[in-house]
Amino acid sequence: MSTGTNRILDDFAKLMTDAAGAAQGVRREMETVFRAQGERLLNSMDVVKREEFEAVRDMAIKARDENDALLARIAALEARLSDPAQ
Template sequence: MTSGTNRVLDELAKLVTDAAGAAQGVRREVETAMRTQVERILNSMDVVQREDFEAVREMAARARTENSALIERIEALEARLAKIEGQAVPKTAKSSAASTKSRSNS
C-alpha cells in the first residue's frame, strides 16, 4: 500500500509541475499578445514615445532659459536707450528754445 500511495503522490506532483509550466507558458503568450495589441493601439493613436517627449521637453527648457536671457538683454538695452534719449531731449529742448527766441527777435 505504501508504494501505491507514493506512486499516486508522484503522479500528482508531476501533474502539478506540468500544469504550473503550462500556466507560465500561457501567461507569457498572453503578455506578448497584450503587449502587441497595446503597441498597435498606441501607434494608431499617434502617441509620442518617451524618448521623443524627453528630448522636446529639454529643448523647451533651453528655449525658456534663452528667452529669459534675451528679455533681460532687451530690457537693459531699452534702459540704455531711454537714458540716451533722456540726455538728448534737454539738448534738443535748449536748441528749440534758442531758435524760438531768435525768431521772435527777428
C-alpha cells in the same frame, strides 16, 4: 499494494507539475500578447516616450531662458536709443 498507491501519487504529482508548467507557459504567452497589444495601441495613439518628452521640455526651457535674455537686451538697447543724453 503500497507500490500501486505510490505510483498513483507519483503520477498525480507529475500531472500537477506538468499542469503548473503549462499554466506558467500560458501566463507568459498572455503577458506577451497583452504587452504587444498595449504597444500597438500606444503607437497608434502617437504617444511620445518619456525620454523624448523630457528632451523637448529641456529644449523649451532653454529657449525660454534665451528668449528672456534677448528681451532684456532689447529693452536695454531701446532704453539707450530713446535717451538723448547718451
